[in-house]
Amino acid sequence: MKIICNQKLLAHKIGIAQKAINGKATLELLKGLLLTAKHDQLKLTGYDLEIGIETYAQSEVIEEGEIVVNARLFGDIIRKLPDSFVEIETDNDNNIYINCVNSRFKIKGDSAVEYPKLPDVNKNELYDIPQDLLKNMIKQTVFAISQDQTKPILMGELLEIGNGNISLVAIDGYRLAVRASELSGVEEDVKVIIPGKTLHDVNGLLASEGDFIKIGFDEKNAIFILDETKIVTRLLDGEFIDYNKLCPREYNSKIKLKTRDLLNSIERASLLSQSELNNLIKLSIRDSVMAITSNNEKGNVYEEVALSLEGDYLDIAFNSRYLLEGLKNIDSEEIFIEFTTNINPCIIRPADDVKYTYLLLPVRISSNI
Numbered sequence: 130m131k132i133i134c135n136q137k138l139l140a141h142k143i144g145i146a147q148k149a150i151n152g153k154a155t156l157e158l159l160k161g162l163l164l165t166a167k168h169d170q171l172k173l174t175g176y177d178l179e180i181g182i183e184t185y186a187q188s189e190v191i192e193e194g195e196i197v198v199n200a201r202l203f204g205d206i207i208r209k210l211p212d213s214f215v216e217i218e219t220d221n222d223n224n225i226y227i228n229c230v231n232s233r234f235k236i237k238g239d240s241a242v243e244y245p246k247l248p249d250v251n252k253n254e255l256y257d258i259p260q261d262l263l264k265n266m267i268k269q270t271v272f273a274i275s276q277d278q279t280k281p282i283l284m285g286e287l288l289e290i291g292n293g294n295i296s297l298v299a300i301d302g303y304r305l306a307v308r309a310s311e312l313s314g315v316e317e318d319v320k321v322i323i324p325g326k327t328l329h330d331v332n333g334l335l336a337s338e339g340d341f342i343k344i345g346f347d348e349k350n351a352i353f354i355l356d357e358t359k360i361v362t363r364l365l366d367g368e369f370i371d372y373n374k375l376c377p378r379e380y381n382s383k384i385k386l387k388t389r390d391l392l393n394s395i396e397r398a399s400l401l402s403q404s405e406l407n408n409l410i411k412l413s414i415r416d417s418v419m420a421i422t423s424n425n426e427k428g429n430v431y432e433e434v435a436l437s438l439e440g441d442y443l444d445i446a447f448n449s450r451y452l453l454e455g456l457k458n459i460d461s462e463e464i465f466i467e468f469t470t471n472i473n474p475c476i477i478r479p480a481d482d483v484k485y486t487y488l489l490l491p492v493r494i495s496s497n498i
Contacts, residue, residue: 130194149175275301291318
């Protein structure tokens with residue numbers, strides 16, 4: 130194999146394919162990137178048997194071929210090279226020669242024969258989803274994915290497509306985030322669970338504006354296609370929680386207030402409670418104002434936020450980090466928060482027409498908050 134490729138382009142493409150590499154892989158070959166030179170393109174493939182990423186870099190292919198190279202070492206070398214053209218050549222002993230301006234490297238590679246093939250997902254039925262919409266949907270839900278490895282199904286998100294809608298759902302036992310949107314041209318219903326790591330990787334590739342990303346599924350895998358990059362991931366197996374049953378149908382108190390005012394006040398109030406063990410804040414809801422308080426051995430804090438109230442007065446406490454994470458992902462200027470009691474979950478929704486629901490369990494109030 131012998132190719133010439135632009136250094137900046139190659140470094141960028143290595144960064145994309147590297148997202149699929151698991152540094153803790155027991156199989157040494159899976160710590161490597163598969164380089165395939167063919168038809169004036171260099172294809173870079175990373176695969177850890179759970180998630181696979183293929184991406185292409187335009188190159189001058191002098192001699193076709195393929196080889197596996199340690200992803201971290203190769204990436205470190207290419208990123209440190211001058212902004213010029215890189216020549217990459219291999220020999221029959223799987224040595225890789227990297228030349229760029231005054232730099233010369235010779236590193237060991239591995240034969241590509243044993244490198245596993247990515248699953249072949251049917252590309253005939255692909256859904257077109259606007260990049261900015263999917264990026265927003267992932268951003269507003271992915272933080273609520275569970276980190277508890279004893280509940281692997283909750284380490285992914287439920288993706289539902291049907292009835293002209295698409296929705297992403299994440300839940301971790303303390304909170305639930307649901308983002309839905311209209312999606313035209315949908316004929317078949319889809320209900321799959323996508324690993325959280327995959328959604329993080331996909332989100333990193335999406336632009337805030339731009340064309341569509343294509344998504345497809347089979348029984349075991351999902352595929353995401355964006356320009357010259359393809360991501361294939363194993364779907365999580367099992368039954369997702371029926372999240373619709375978790376949302377209270379009625380409320381005793383409903384408030385409307387400015388998102389930024391509440392966010393800023395809670396950020397200030399939580400300065401006293403930085404530790405994970407003691408980050409509680411208490412909200413006291415009255416006619417036209419919410420008092421936000423926090424007490425601990427470091428001191429106490431009092432904040433007020435203006436609101437409009439429909440229903441009963443209420444005192445309720447929350448984990449400030451969970452509350453902040455929900456608020457930070459709402460772009461709308463105003464929000465509604467609905468409460469039933471101080472031991473039942475509250476529901477936060479944008480006051481505009483964005484279909485977003487954030488449900489959060491409170492913390493039982495003790496007298497010293």
